[in-house]
Amino acid sequence: MTSVLDREMYTEAEAARLLRVRQSTLHYWLEGAKGPKKEYKPILRDKPRGSRTVTWAEFVEAGFLREYRRTHNVRMAELRKFIELLREQFGVPYPLADRRPFVSGKDLVFDAQTAAGLGVDYWMVTVAGNQLLLTTPADSFSRRVDWTDNVAVGYSPDANSDSPVRVQPDIRFGKPSIKGVSTEVIGEQHDAGEDTDTIAEMYALEASDVAWALAYEFSVRATTQAA
Structure with missing residues (x-):
């Protein structure tokens, strides 16, 4: 095995x-x-x-x-x-x-x-x-x-030590997530126009979880665009 x-x-x-x-x-x-x-x-x-x-x-x-x-x-x-x-x-x-x-x-x-x-x-x-x-x-x-x-x-893929974003081999196929919810999916919901409270309710998260996920996704996008 x-x-x-x-x-x-x-x-x-x-x-x-x-x-x-x-x-x-x-x-x-x-x-x-x-x-x-x-x-x-x-x-x-x-x-x-x-x-x-x-x-x-x-x-x-x-x-x-x-x-x-x-x-x-x-x-x-x-x-x-x-x-x-x-x-x-x-x-x-x-x-x-x-x-x-x-x-x-x-x-x-x-x-x-x-x-x-x-x-x-x-x-x-x-x-x-x-x-x-x-x-x-x-x-x-x-x-x-x-x-x-x-x-x-x-x-933790986030340089901020307080961030709850994690990559784990048994969760979401190793994609960055918070409490099992992919940060990428949260970012996509934000791009579609949903506000923080709505996204939190959709995925049974705290508003702070959504904020951390979005901060991480925005930082990744900024790094990608700068590369």
Whole structure:
């Protein structure tokens, strides 16, 4: 039986839109690239699959890379090695879709980032007062993920940490939703001329839920138009 992490969820284009990264960037993370003199290994896969379908675990881990790339212009060679070491340390194919590196396995993460040669500015775990703490980008990513039994089961695609918008593999086929209602559908009702209170009544939502959904949809449209 296919685990939730291995479940194929999105096309590359769909995943890139939800993550707000260029599809070419996501493809490189997933499949690597061949240059005239050198072949570059994937970052999120142990080897190329020749597939443009993105699994749930790959989507979540791409969210981590996005968080890091947005905050730091970290070199991909070191980050690739770091993730490879995390796979070995935790014995799982998707270490960044596993809660342990962010909670109980910080010591292993610290060893891996050192062994990979990551610069201090790019660390996922730092030392403060004899304690290992998550750095800002790692903590931000961890808070965007919903965890069950150490497995990622939900992800917030909205940069606003207060937003209730979620993507979940078992709800609406992984489309952004609030309380099981697709934000895209809410946006379409708004485009058709329905007001917030009417939309809330139609889908048994609070008016604030509708407002969050519309804010998310408008931000996605603005990003798409700017691309």
